[in-house]
Amino acid sequence: MHLTITHTTRYSYETPVHYALQKIRLIPRDTPQQRINDWKVQITGGNREVIYHDQHGNVTELMQIDPGASEVSITASGRVETRDTAGILGKVYGSIPLWLYLQHSKLTKPGDGIREIAATLEAAQDKLTGLHDMSARIAEAVKYGSGQTYAGTTAEEALKGGKGVCQDHAQIFISAARAAGIPARYVSGYLMMKDRVEQSATHAWAEAHLDTLGWIGFDVSNAQSPDEHYVNVATGRDYLDAAPISGLRQGSGDESMIVSLQVQQ
Amino acid sequence: MVGENKFFDEMSGHNGTVRDAYAAYHDWFAEQDAERLAKKSQDAETFFRRTGITFNVYGQSEAQERLIPFDLVPRILAQREWTKLAKGIEQRVAAINAFLHDIYNRQEILRAGRVPKHLIVGNEAFLPQMLGFSPPGQVYTHIVGTDIVRTGEGDFFVLEDNARTPSGVSYMLENRETMLQMFPELFSKIKVQPVSDYPKNLRRSLAACAPSSAGSKPTIAVLTPGIYNSAYFEHSFLADQMGAELVEGHDLRVVDGHIAMRTTQGYKRIDVIYRRIDDDFLDPLTFNPESMLGVPGIMDVYRAGNITIANAPGAGIADDKAIYSYMPDIVEFYTGEKAILKNVETWRCGEPGALQYVLDNLKDLVVKEVHGSGGYGMLVGPAASKKELATFAEKLKAKPGNYIAQPTLSLSTVPIFTESELAPRHVDLRPFVLVSPQGINIVPGGLTRVALAKGSLVVNSSQGGGTKDTWVLED
Amino acid sequence: MLGKTAGGLYWMFRYLERTENIARLIEAGFRIALTRSTDAESEWKSVVTTSGVSAGYAAKYDNYTATNVVDYLLRDTSNPSSVTSVTGAARDNARLVRTALTTEVWEAVNETWMTLTELLANPVRETELPSVLNTIRQQSALVRGALHGTMLRNDIYDFSRIGTFIERADNTARIIDVKYYTLLPNTSFVGSSLDNVQWETVLRSVSAHRSFRWLGESEMTASGIADFLILDRRLPRSLSFCISQIVSNLDYLAEDYGERHACNDMAEKIQSRLKNRDIESIFDEGLHEFITAFIRDINSLGQQIESDFRFGG
Structure with missing residues (x-):
């Protein structure tokens, strides 16, 4: 499937910026599931300082917002050729040893709720089935909906709250898989929802690793494995590692953000 | 000084006969007037105070700046003793760098099972952000301070490998300076290898590790947490001696893909940062977001290859106390040679059998926490009360993996000058090692720390230790 | 030069100058109080006003006696412009810009701080005041001398x-x-x-x-x-x-x-x-x-x- 993507994030600042940096992970790479054509990231109101591969292999850019700017926009756009592999990325490995994907981060530290889910997975005879069952169970336990959680909500908190977005679903999944001894990681990217061009937001899902198959994707929020409607942009141990944009700003004043995302065939 | 010494005394051995290295000094000392020496000792203190060679102590409202007591009797090593020691240190430091490169890249040593994975997994000193990255020149530990103890004529042991930001080199330099001022005649009588090249060598060594994009004269800066840091004197001293800028986090920002410092004429690019702040505080954008001391974005610039950070973030995994016990294996794995320097015998309390042994012999052992430094989280068995032993035993049983145990060593002694005479006190030695692609350079001698209280084995300056000038004699 | 270093130098010398100025003001006030007993209070008040610390002083004291004014201006650490405070601030700045100073200047500032800290550790008695003020001025001259004599x-x-x-x-x-x-x-x-x-x-x-x-x-x-x-x-x-x-x-x-x-x-x-x-x-x-x-x-x-x-x- 050929997907054409335009993803714009626009920040407005109440008071002009004195000094601010943003870390951008918006450049997808070729994988067995996707081939990237003509991808570019355009910045207005800011300056690209460096570009490099982070420890997860994500192409990362550091941007400085122009001093005195009160608006900055970042547009990632291009075409991606995707392929349905039944959610299996396979035995593709980078610099991170698998055992590191068993390590909990602050956001994925399990509590009682997650440990209970993990126990079921641990008991499952067939791990692949167990992972699918777990995905369904998480979707049931945590209804999709915004407003209840934020970027810093931990997996356990989201589970207790019973409501969350794709980020929470993915992190609960990762946390439980790790607790059950299965390496797991966070993926941020794009999903083309059927019958619409304007997508409400970027997407996130999880990948788990089984020795037999390698990495396998699980989109808890949509109760499916990523297919040719998905574009993998960045991976990490949790949201913080893979966040499309994260920043730091000196000075006061509020900021607001508007995202517009078109994914079409 | 005749008699039986329980501990090996570096001046008079075990039997009270003056050892060769000390012969000339001993003769000189015998001719000295004790009162004059006492006066000199006073002068030295005044000198240190006036020059501001102090360290800050936290949580003490009075006398927030303290002097590290200086003893005027030098610690003397013969050239041949030093040569052997230096060779061992060089081998060990080379292995540490190879280990760090491996652990942050292919992890062959883990695959080979020579170091157990669980020591790395979940270890806070291990930084995933360093994975799949090679710092400029492939150097991780630009500056190392290897703590060495001695128990006998030829018995040197490594106690700790300080691979993060070893401090104390300014005291080494100032101690020599003080000795030269106080006893110039001694140095014309006895040929001592100079240490004064250290700042120049440090500069050269750091410059050699600059990113390839830096010019022929890279700009070097020392990054300090600020004037209230306990080691601020050393930071400013080294910057001064190297001719480098002394910067704080808020002097720096990212400019045109590099780290740059705010000068009176605008921002100026820096190529090498000798940082004296901990990993966690280095970059709020990558590590602790609360950090006010660091430089946002420095890790991004680092991974892009545009700055050298000395020592490399994550280097601390190499001096972790849990890794320490594997150093002989590490040396062998990367150099293909047996380790020249010995480790102190170490029980890893997390291993079967070890815990029981440690609990049974607690009163004779030193137990250290695996994550921690400065001697705070440790138990010195022979000095502990019954109650302290019992409390510590419980802590051990609760989390055995957090502790290692070592025998209490019979540290060598070197005399100190008390008000009127010489009296033996326990010492250790911290040589300072510089690493660059051009090689490993060790300053002859290093910092000798001395436990000033009679019988004490604790040499830390934060707990009543002092320092001595350290001499390596010329042949 | 780092901007911070320039700032450190600037403030270090402002503070050093201030110690000397405060000493002079007290000296003049002391003198007038000695020679004219009737209007001493208003003289001390104008010393406080000139030092720019009226608000802080008024919050602490409700009269202008020699003892209180002298103590507030010389020793009071709650007064950011007292000689004690300012000497400390000058030395902190000197530590900040240590690499820009010659040994002589640094040592003069450090010695000034040590001397004045000790000198002002306890309340200054009236009989000691002239010699204390004299020391403050001498220390200031010492730093200035080191600056002129040794700095590029x-x-x-x-x-x-x-x-x-x-x-x-x-x-x-x-x-x-x-x-x-x-x-x-x-x-x-x-x-x-x-x-x-x-x-x-x-x-x-x-x-x-x-x-x-x-x-x-x-x-x-x-x-x-x-x-x-x-x-x-x-x-x-x-x-x-x-x-x-x-x-x-x-x-x-x-x-x-x-x-x-x-x-x-x-x-x-x-x-x-x-x-x-x-x-x-x-x-x-x-x-x-x-x-x-x-x-x-x-x-x-x-x-x-x-x-x-x-x-x-």
Whole structure:
């Protein structure tokens, strides 16, 4: 499937910026599931300082917002050729040893709720089935909906709250898989929802690793494995590692953000 | 000084006969007037105070700046003793760098099972952000301070490998300076290898590790947490001696893909940062977001290859106390040679059998926490009360993996000058090692720390230790 | 040079200058209190006002006795401008810019801090006051001597000097401001003994009571003293002298860096208001207004220098 993507994030600042940096992970790479054509990231109101591969292999850019700017926009756009592999990325490995994907981060530290889910997975005879069952169970336990959680909500908190977005679903999944001894990681990217061009937001899902198959994707929020409607942009141990944009700003004043995302065939 | 010494005394051995290295000094000392020496000792203190060679102590409202007591009797090593020691240190430091490169890249040593994975997994000193990255020149530990103890004529042991930001080199330099001022005649009588090249060598060594994009004269800066840091004197001293800028986090920002410092004429690019702040505080954008001391974005610039950070973030995994016990294996794995320097015998309390042994012999052992430094989280068995032993035993049983145990060593002694005479006190030695692609350079001698209280084995300056000038004699 | 270092030098020398100025003010106040018992309280009050710490003082004390004022100005750590506070701040700045200082300057500042900390550890008795004040001035001279004798004449020196003269200009202007009414030519007290004492206090506050006489102005008059303090470029504490030093040090910086800043023009503008001026025209303009404007301008200049040379963020 050929997907054409335009993803714009626009920040407005109440008071002009004195000094601010943003870390951008918006450049997808070729994988067995996707081939990237003509991808570019355009910045207005800011300056690209460096570009490099982070420890997860994500192409990362550091941007400085122009001093005195009160608006900055970042547009990632291009075409991606995707392929349905039944959610299996396979035995593709980078610099991170698998055992590191068993390590909990602050956001994925399990509590009682997650440990209970993990126990079921641990008991499952067939791990692949167990992972699918777990995905369904998480979707049931945590209804999709915004407003209840934020970027810093931990997996356990989201589970207790019973409501969350794709980020929470993915992190609960990762946390439980790790607790059950299965390496797991966070993926941020794009999903083309059927019958619409304007997508409400970027997407996130999880990948788990089984020795037999390698990495396998699980989109808890949509109760499916990523297919040719998905574009993998960045991976990490949790949201913080893979966040499309994260920043730091000196000075006061509020900021607001508007995202517009078109994914079409 | 005749008699039986329980501990090996570096001046008079075990039997009270003056050892060769000390012969000339001993003769000189015998001719000295004790009162004059006492006066000199006073002068030295005044000198240190006036020059501001102090360290800050936290949580003490009075006398927030303290002097590290200086003893005027030098610690003397013969050239041949030093040569052997230096060779061992060089081998060990080379292995540490190879280990760090491996652990942050292919992890062959883990695959080979020579170091157990669980020591790395979940270890806070291990930084995933360093994975799949090679710092400029492939150097991780630009500056190392290897703590060495001695128990006998030829018995040197490594106690700790300080691979993060070893401090104390300014005291080494100032101690020599003080000795030269106080006893110039001694140095014309006895040929001592100079240490004064250290700042120049440090500069050269750091410059050699600059990113390839830096010019022929890279700009070097020392990054300090600020004037209230306990080691601020050393930071400013080294910057001064190297001719480098002394910067704080808020002097720096990212400019045109590099780290740059705010000068009176605008921002100026820096190529090498000798940082004296901990990993966690280095970059709020990558590590602790609360950090006010660091430089946002420095890790991004680092991974892009545009700055050298000395020592490399994550280097601390190499001096972790849990890794320490594997150093002989590490040396062998990367150099293909047996380790020249010995480790102190170490029980890893997390291993079967070890815990029981440690609990049974607690009163004779030193137990250290695996994550921690400065001697705070440790138990010195022979000095502990019954109650302290019992409390510590419980802590051990609760989390055995957090502790290692070592025998209490019979540290060598070197005399100190008390008000009127010489009296033996326990010492250790911290040589300072510089690493660059051009090689490993060790300053002859290093910092000798001395436990000033009679019988004490604790040499830390934060707990009543002092320092001595350290001499390596010329042949 | 780091912007922070320039700022550290500037403030270090402002603070050092301040210790000396405070010592002089106390000395003058002490003197007048000794010679005139009736109006001592108002003299001490004007010492506090001149030091710019009225609010802090009033919050702590409700009278102006020698003991309280001297203690507040010399030792009180809750007073950010006390000699104890300011000496500590000067030394902190010296530590900050340690790499820019010669050993001699650093040691002089460090010794000053050690000496004064010890000297002011306990309340100063009246009998000790003259010698304590003397020590403070001597220490200040020690640092200045080390600066002149050992420092390269480069930007480091320029920022040190600029800090010194901004502080000094501000101090002299405050002294005139507080006592301006005694310097007006037409007051009804002209020639009275009150004037003589007041004038002498003013002169003493800037260590100019002897030099005024040397310069042959045997007859003290209000306008003579005002002229001396404001316009006489021979007096190292006159406004005119201070601003000309600032202008020339800023010029050196502009030359050194190959770039002129807003502060250069600003300083020259302040200077132009003092150049080729006689005291009569200042009286015509209004001495009080003139001094108020000067204090405001010199403070703006300080801020402009901080921003032009990037002392802060």
